[in-house]
Amino acid sequence: MIIGVTGGIASGKSTVAHAFAARGVPFVDADDVAREVVEPGEPALAEIAAHFGPRVLRDDGQLDRRALRAIVFAEPDQRRWLESVTHPRIRERIQHHLARLQADGAPYVLLVSPLLFESGQWRLTDRTLVVDVPEAMQIRRTAARDDIDTAQAQAIVAAQMSRDERLARADDVIDNSGPHDAMLEQVARLDQQYRQGES
Ligand code: ADP
Secondary structure, three states, X not given: OEEEEEOOOOOOHHHHHHHHHHOOOOEEEHHHHHHHOOOOOOHHHHHHHHHHOHHXXXXXXXXXXXXXXXXXXXXHHHHHHHHHHHHXXXXXXXXXXXXXXXXOOOOOEEEEOOOOOOOOHHHHOOEEEEEEOOHHHHHHHHHHHHOOOHHHHHHHHHHOOOHHHHHHHOXXXXXXXXXXXXXXXXXXXXXXXXXXXXX
């Protein structure tokens, strides 16, 4: 069984994933995979460099993410092109990592992705788990963790899928607005449910 874990910025996806991992349930982080597929030597990076030219490469041959972000932010067609190159490879690599963890004997596995619903990655999963906190708390935790001001954190939250929509699409929800221990209790309960293969 594959559980898709998502939530808005600073909702606690990573914290929850580590709580499952401490109970012997491994996870694949979609953000890590997105970085993996554009590492030097990867075909996607070669295609991107051929398409956009050396302005998207740093001196050490790594992708210049900031330069690429600036280009695709201004040009939606280019963003679509970039996604047509990266998304299939990200999906393929996620499936590869998940399959390996399952073959290694994991009771079940997690796919942690901030864009689980938006990217269609939820289709790779059997159930979805949303980590939920009120927006005001999300903004506070984002500002504190990433050392940005409240207005910047607010803008990031406003640009994401709404809390209501995310909750409407969730099979399961962890309320992470309380203390750490309260989150751990919910993880323990869901872990028991998932191990029994309950849906
Ligand atoms: P995400 O992966 O969803 O962006 P994180 O797991 O990084 O979110 O959590 C965001 C921030 O909030 C981190 O600094 C984390 O330590 C903190 N945090 C997570 N859960 C709690 C909690 N229950 N109480 C207080 N702080 C929390």
